[in-house]
Amino acid sequence: MTETKGILLAGVGGQGILRAxxxxxxxxxxxxxxxxxxxxxxxAQRGGCVTSHVRYGEKVNSPLAKKNDIDILVSFEQxxxxxxxxxxxxxxxxxxxxxxxxxxxxxxxxxxxxxxxLETVRRHFVKVVSIDAATxxxxxxxxxxxxxxxxxxxxxxxxxxxxxxxxxxQESFPSKLISANMExxxxxxxxx
Amino acid sequence: MSGNEAIARGAFECGARFAAGYPGTPSTEIMETFANYPGxxxxxxxxxxxxxxxxxxxxxxxxxxxxxxxxxxVNVAADPLFTASYTxxxxxxxxxxxxxxxxxxxxxxxxxxxxxxFMKIPMLEPADSQEAxxxxxxxxxxxxxxxxxxxxxxxxxxxxxxxxxxxxxxxITEDRTAIRFNAEKxxxxxxxxxxxxxxxEDRMRDLRAFAETFPENRMELNSPDVGIITAxxxxxxxxxxxxxxxxxxxxxxxxxxxxxxRTFAARVRKIYVxxxxxxxxxxxxxxxxxxxxxxxxxxxxxxFDPGIVEQAITGSRKAARSLxxxxxxxxxxxxxxxxxxxxxxxxxxxxxxxxxxxxxCYTLSFMKPLEGMHSCICMGASIGMxxxxxxxxxEKGRGKIVGVIGDSTFLHSGITPLLNMxxxxxxxxxxxxxxxxxxxxxxxxxxATGFTxxxxxxxxxxxxxxxxxxxxxxxxxxxxxxxxxxxIAIKEELARPGPSVVVSRHACALFKREKVASRKxxxxxxxxxxxxxxxxxxxxxxxxxxxxxxxxxxxxxETEGNGSRDGVAVIDQNRCVGCGLCEQVCKSGAxxxxxx
Numbered sequence: 067m068t069e070t071k072g073i074l075l076a077g078v079g080g081q082g083i084l085r086a087x088x089x090x091x092x093x094x095x096x097x098x099x100x101x102x103x104x105x106x107x108x109x110a111q112r113g114g115c116v117t118s119h120v121r122y123g124e125k126v127n128s129p130l131a132k133k134n135d136i137d138i139l140v141s142f143e144q145x146x147x148x149x150x151x152x153x154x155x156x157x158x159x160x161x162x163x164x165x166x167x168x169x170x171x172x173x174x175x176x177x178x179x180x181x182x183x184l185e186t187v188r189r190h191f192v193k194v195v196s197i198d199a200a201t202x203x204x205x206x207x208x209x210x211x212x213x214x215x216x217x218x219x220x221x222x223x224x225x226x227x228x229x230x231x232x233x234x235x236q237e238s239f240p241s242k243l244i245s246a247n248m249e250x251x252x253x254x255x256x257x258x
Numbered sequence: 259m260s261g262n263e264a265i266a267r268g269a270f271e272c273g274a275r276f277a278a279g280y281p282g283t284p285s286t287e288i289m290e291t292f293a294n295y296p297g298x299x300x301x302x303x304x305x306x307x308x309x310x311x312x313x314x315x316x317x318x319x320x321x322x323x324x325x326x327x328x329x330x331x332v333n334v335a336a337d338p339l340f341t342a343s344y345t346x347x348x349x350x351x352x353x354x355x356x357x358x359x360x361x362x363x364x365x366x367x368x369x370x371x372x373x374x375x376f377m378k379i380p381m382l383e384p385a386d387s388q389e390a391x392x393x394x395x396x397x398x399x400x401x402x403x404x405x406x407x408x409x410x411x412x413x414x415x416x417x418x419x420x421x422x423x424x425x426x427x428x429x430i431t432e433d434r435t436a437i438r439f440n441a442e443k444x445x446x447x448x449x450x451x452x453x454x455x456x457x458x459e460d461r462m463r464d465l466r467a468f469a470e471t472f473p474e475n476r477m478e479l480n481s482p483d484v485g486i487i488t489a490x491x492x493x494x495x496x497x498x499x500x501x502x503x504x505x506x507x508x509x510x511x512x513x514x515x516x517x518x519x520r521t522f523a524a525r526v527r528k529i530y531v532x533x534x535x536x537x538x539x540x541x542x543x544x545x546x547x548x549x550x551x552x553x554x555x556x557x558x559x560x561x562f563d564p565g566i567v568e569q570a571i572t573g574s575r576k577a578a579r580s581l582x583x584x585x586x587x588x589x590x591x592x593x594x595x596x597x598x599x600x601x602x603x604x605x606x607x608x609x610x611x612x613x614x615x616x617x618x619c620y621t622l623s624f625m626k627p628l629e630g631m632h633s634c635i636c637m638g639a640s641i642g643m644x645x646x647x648x649x650x651x652x653e654k655g656r657g658k659i660v661g662v663i664g665d666s667t668f669l670h671s672g673i674t675p676l677l678n679m680x681x682x683x684x685x686x687x688x689x690x691x692x693x694x695x696x697x698x699x700x701x702x703x704x705x706a707t708g709f710t711x712x713x714x715x716x717x718x719x720x721x722x723x724x725x726x727x728x729x730x731x732x733x734x735x736x737x738x739x740x741x742x743x744x745x746i747a748i749k750e751e752l753a754r755p756g757p758s759v760v761v762s763r764h765a766c767a768l769f770k771r772e773k774v775a776s777r778k779x780x781x782x783x784x785x786x787x788x789x790x791x792x793x794x795x796x797x798x799x800x801x802x803x804x805x806x807x808x809x810x811x812x813x814x815x816e817t818e819g820n821g822s823r824d825g826v827a828v829i830d831q832n833r834c835v836g837c838g839l840c841e842q843v844c845k846s847g848a849x850x851x852x853x854x
Contacts, residue, residue, distance in 0.1 A: 070498075079591065091420060102386070104419035106284075106362040113799050114591030128491075128498040129386075129419040132565030148586050168802045169589040173794050174627055175803060177587035186582045209832060 070123035072131035073220065076150050077142025078167050079116045082213035086140075087118035089217060092234045094122040097226055104129035115146065138223055140216050142199070143167050145180050147187055159193040161219045163212075165200055195219055195257060202253040208243070211250035218254025259423040261390040261416040265354060266291035267423070268391035272398050273431040274322040274350075275299060278309040280670065281699035282328030283363035284417040285356035289326050290702075293711050297431075302703055302711045305637070305670040306331035310338045310353070317347035317407075318444065320435040322398055329357040329370045330636065334671070336373070339407060343377045344454035345444050346405035346461075349434060352397040353379075357413045359534045359561035363698075365617065365636060367559070369535035374409050374512035378458050380465050381409035381512040382474070383490045387421045389474075393509065396474065404461055404468075411511070413534065415491045415561060466513045474509025477522055485526030487519065487539060487550065492532045492562055499568040514542050523548045530555075530571060534562050593622055595800050596835035598693055598764035601738035602662075603630030604796055604839070605745050606689075611658045611752070612647065616640040616672075618664035619698045620691050627797045631662065638663070638671030644686035645679045645757075657752040659686040665721065666696035666704040673728065679757045680729030687751045688730075688759045690721060691738075693766040701769055725759045732758035739764055741842045767835055777836030778851045782827050786848035789823025793840040793849065800833040801840060 073090065075083050087103050094101040105118040119130050131153060139154045140161045141147035147162040154160060162184070171177040180186075188194050197219055203211040214235070221231050231251070239247050259267065265288050269277070277300045279289045293300035303309035306327040313325035327335060332355050339353065355373070358364040374381035382397050384390040390412065397408040442450050469475060481502050488496055489508040496503070506522040508514070523529060531540040531552035540552035555570045556562070593600050603623035606613050607630035615621055615631035616639060624631040633643060644661030651659070663672045668690050676688060696702040703709045708718030725733050732754055736747045744762065751758040765772035782793075793801050805825040829840070831852065841849040 078589065080594075088420075095422060100422060102419055102421040104415055106414060106418060113589075113594065115589045126421070127494040128564045129415065129421065130495070130563040132499070132563055132568065135565075145586060146589065148582065148584055151581050167799075169587050170592060170626065170797055171587045173797075173801065173803050175791070176626075177585070180584045180586060186584060190581060 070121050070126050072136045073120045073138045073140065074131065074136045074150055074153050075118045075120070075140045075142070075216075076146055077116060077163070078146070079114050081116070081142045082210065083116050083118055083142055086213035086217055087120050089234060089238050090120050090220065092238065093226065093231055094120075096230050096234055100124060100126045102126045102129035115149070117150070138220060140220060142212070142216065144183050147183060148180065151187065151190065154191065156191075157193075158191065159195070159223050160187055160191050161195045161197065161216065161223075162187065163216075164196055164198045197254065197257045199254070202257070203250055206246045206250035206253060208246040208250070211247050214247045214250040215254035215257075218251040219257050221251070222255045222257075259387050260287060260418060260420045261384065261387045261412055262287035262356075262418070263291045264387040264391040264423050265394050265410070265412070266295070267425065268394035269324050269352075269398070270295040270298065271391070271426050271428045272322075272395040273429045274324050274352075274398060275431060276313075276316045276321045277301075277324040277326060278303050278312040278316075279326030279354075280304070280306045280309055280331055281696050281702040282331050282356070283699055284358060284412070284414040285326050285328045285331075285354060286699045286702065287417075288354060288356075289711065292324070300711050304705055306335040307338060310335035310342075313351055313353070314338055314342045314345075314347075317349040317351040318345075319437070320349040322350040322402075324352050324354065324394075326354045327356070328364065329355055329368055330364060330366065331355075332370055332373055334637070336377075339379070340377050341446050341451075342407050343379050344446055344451055344458055346454075346457075347401060347407060348438055350398045350401035351407040352394065352401055352410055353407055354410050354412070356417050357411060357535075359413055362414050365634065367535060369538060370409075370411060371511055371538045372536070378462055379407050379409055379512075380404070380510060381411055382509055383411045383511045384416060384509070385490050385493045385507070386416065386419065387423045389509070390416060391423055393474070396509075404465060406461055406465075411490075413491055413561065419491075462513060466516070469510050469513055469515040470517050472510050472515070475515050475518055476507055476509070477518070477525075478505040478507065479525060480504045482525060483527050485522055485529045486532055487522070487529060487543065488532040489539065490534075492534060492567070495562050495564045495567045496532050498564040500571065508539070511539065514539070516546055519543055519546060519548065532556065532562070532567060534560075590625060591622060592797060592799055593619060594767050595798060595833050596767035596837040598738045598762070598767065599623060599691055600628070600796055600798065600837075601741050601839050602689065602691060602744055602762045603628045604843075605741060605748060606630040606660060606662070609748065611660055614640040614643040614647065614659070614661045616661075616663040616667050617698075618667055618691070620662065620664060625797075627795045637667050638675060641672050641675035641679060641688055644688065645675065645682070645684045648684035648686040649682075656685050660748065660752070661686055661688045663688065663690055664697075665690060665692040665694065665706055666702070668721070669705050669719070673724070676725065676730065676759070677728045684757055685755060686757060687748065688757070689748070690725075690759060690761045692721060692761050692763040693769070694763075694772050695766050695769050697766040697769070701766070721761055725761075730757055730759050732756070733761065735761045735763050737764055738762045739837055739839065741839065767837070777838070779829065779831045779834035779836050780838065780841060780849055781829055781831065781852050783848045783850070784826050784828075786846055787823070787826040788846045788848070789825050789827075790845070791827065792843050792845060793827050796839055796843060798840060800830040801827055802830065804828050
């Protein structure tokens with residue numbers, strides 16, 4: 067592998083996006099690859115947009131990807147998928163959550179939450195995975211494993227050995243949370 | 259490892275054991291990481307000027323000292339540093355300035371490279387985490403060798419990006435601290451300072467010569483057609499899209515290696531200077547008589563990315579695909595569920611008053627629906643501005659001016675302006691939003707929390723006693739979870755002549771140390787909700803609006819005489835933390851604690 071590839075994780079502050087991208091980086095490092103990631107935190111990001119770029123390959127220069135150059139977009143919120151579509155390569159994969167989190171303008175009745183988001187994304191991209199991550203996380207026993215569900219979904223798009231993921235996940239959580247996270251990971255990995 | 263973690267690691271590896279700073283995005287994690295290394299002294303000072311003076315003192319005592327702040331912090335710390343450039347250091351002094359192009363979390367995007375030139379202090383700029391770790395060591399070496407403070411500048415994308423870093427063994431440190439007297443060098447009265455002024459110019463001459471051989475100023479000669487002169491993160495953006503070009507990558511952005519730049523210019527046909535923000539390199543290179551292209555094609559504002567660099571140089575973007583043009587509502591950051599600021603600003607926004615604001619999470623309350631703040635300039639400005647407005651308006655402003663400032667911000671730079679208010683008597687009311695921590699940057703300690711950066715218990719200043727000592731006679735405490743109490747306190751204090759202070763005290767909702775027993779979440783009874791949207795006026799994230807599509811359905815039929823509603827509010831139980839503000843706002847008694 068010589069080409070640098072990019073994954074963009076996006077969603078709403080407080081959803082565990084930065085944690086997920088940290089774990090993702092550990093997986094690439096464990097696979098012996100160079101990896102860089104970039105995000106912005108501070109300024110009460112809770113409730114605001116959060117993105118994390120992860121780029122990996124033999125030698126990575128920029129931690130930020132340019133538009134039209136992301137291989138996998140992972141959107142933790144339904145409509146926010148649309149916000150970052152222009153980053154995704156035509157052949158790229160879009161993994162998106164079915165969950166809707168209304169921004170203030172929608173709650174105040176000043177804007178409408180976009181409808182038919184999934185259909186719109188499907189019109190432009192062939193590889194689209196839509197996941198009800200909250201349900202899968204609850205089924206795994208912990209609503210806070212939403213981000214691990216998405217790691218599972220990402221894993222099924224990457225050609226890395228499953229044992230590598232399992233090893234890194236086990237190292238990433240305190241022992242009492244491992245089983246719920248492993249289950250969340252598996253359900254995300256199986257999601258179509 | 260992030261750039262910030264790498265700086266802390268590099269400082270520790272090279273034997274620095276002393277650091278002072280004030281939290282500020284994107285610099286905060288440097289101090290937090292450094293503080294955890296064994297055998298170090300690290301402190302949060304009340305503000306950056308104090309941190310700088312602490313660092314200067316430590317360096318004078320022979321220590322290797324690091325002082326850490328964000329870009330605007332250097333404004334606060336500028337006064338001592340300008341003159342520390344004259345005195346030099348007995349030990350070593352490295353100042354970290356973390357700049358924030360694109361203003362991800364700042365009130366401006368000033369380019370702090372200008373400070374290096376202005377203060378006649380050398381500046382290094384790393385491009386990633388590995389360099390960040392290496393450059394902090396080089397900065398300490400430079401400081402020791404040239405007897406000068408040294409800047410290490412990062413930008414948000416270096417501070418907060420993570421990349422692979424190879425660790426080295428920490429150097430065994432030897433204690434070089436001692437009391438050394440040298441009044442001519444350290445007492446900056448005119449007769450001494452004039453001599454040091456000359457020493458500074460001599461030092462600059464030596465540093466310019468050093469820059470020519472500094473290994474981190476390096477040429478990568480490839481294509482003779484195009485050469486790029488750049489520094490910091492822009493280097494990686496350019497390498498990503500133009501690996502075939504020649505590069506002059508500057509690790510030291512001040513002073514510049516003039517001869518090396520001339521040599522590079524002679525090897526390539528066309529030169530681009532790629533730098534975020536101001537044409538700092540470009541103007542100096544042009545002054546050497548070298549023709550370059552820079553801000554003619556690159557933006558002055560905002561941070562770059564590989565796409566921006568590519569587009570500027572090639573002049574065009576790859577034909578963009580046609581993507582859906584669906585309007586996407588913006589998603590600005592918001593106060594958290596249960597944020598104690600919400601109650602205060604809900605009340606302030608409803609009063610017909612001008613609220614001078616300050617720097618903190620609460621600044622977000624200027625937005626809809628709270629709209630409880632009307633100005634924000636810099637740390638501490640709220641108090642001086644409230645006083646100035648009150649004085650200028652005279653009678654017209656009586657009972658109409660409130661200044662709002664956080665607890666950490668008050669201790670950072672609110673004490674002197676409050677002293678001024680007490681001394682020069684104005685009628686404004688100052689509200690200290692005391693959430694018991696420095697919340698915006700992630701729960702850092704400050705002089706009123708009772709703990710130090712390294713976790714030791716210490717004196718926590720009593721804000722009420724402090725305010726009284728400054729000469730404010732009327733001081734009271736309210737809990738912002740109690741809207742009526744806040745309303746009464748603000749109105750009574752506004753009616754009172756002379757300055758007064760209200761301490762709005764409730765710990766940050768995310769602050770674990772002061773977390774009280776968890777509360778039950780609230781729910782809205784859809785039968786009782788009349789769809790008036792009053793609760794939505796709180797802008798609380800878990801409260802959402804749901805349209806009622808069919809008013810004739812059985813649920814709404816049971817509604818007691820409110821057939822005109824077009825929707826109801828609902829609370830997301832998973833996110834509600836039970837602050838109870840919505841229950842106080844609801845006039846139809848539809849909101850209550852979850853049972854059981």
